[in-house]
Amino acid sequence: MRAFELRHLGIDATTISRAVERGDLVRVARGLYQKSDGQVDGEQALAEASRLVPKGVIAMLSALAYHGVTDQMPRKVWLAIGSKDWAPKVSYPPVHFVRLGANYLNQGIEHHMISGVSVPIYGVAKTLADIFRHPKLIDRSMAIDSLRQTLTNRKATAAQIAEAAKSGRVWKTVQPYLEAMTSNG
Structure with missing residues (x-):
């Protein structure tokens, strides 16, 4: 998902950063995220x-x-x-x-x-x-x-x-x- 789509769902930038730090999300590129267990x-x-x-x-x-x-x-x-x-x-x-x-x-x-x-x-x-x-x-x-x-x-x-x-x-x-x-x- 793109960062603005996550923010649209009510997830703020701090929560996104924490999810990346915990390993729940992977930052694929600037403004683009994927679930860590997502299908590749x-x-x-x-x-x-x-x-x-x-x-x-x-x-x-x-x-x-x-x-x-x-x-x-x-x-x-x-x-x-x-x-x-x-x-x-x-x-x-x-x-x-x-x-x-x-x-x-x-x-x-x-x-x-x-x-x-x-x-x-x-x-x-x-x-x-x-x-x-x-x-x-x-x-x-x-x-x-x-x-x-x-x-x-x-x-x-x-x-x-x-x-x-x-x-x-x-x-x-x-x-x-x-x-x-x-x-x-």
């Missing part, structure tokens, strides 16, 4: 980043890794925020911000429970469109490999990927790869 997921960094940046959506490499369509494990949590949103300083977990326009920011969001937190994460098709849309951030070969793994593991259909690519305005880039991977020839 492998993706807990995603939940922590989501709590610290409430307007953020797990995106790009972090979303690909969460959905299991890349072999790479990102060193930072990739978070999409609005083009004019404030990007807070986050000491832990390390965060890489990607700025998206308001109309594109709210497309393709799914909510997944991680460590008891509802975390907004972009769906596979939307994430693929994003990585093809930002070739300076993510290498094209990785985008192609993720597209291949998505189709092989049936994480999204070719139609869903095509729809996301069209709404993300990268259909002309994605189309030849998608056609090559789905042709029966």
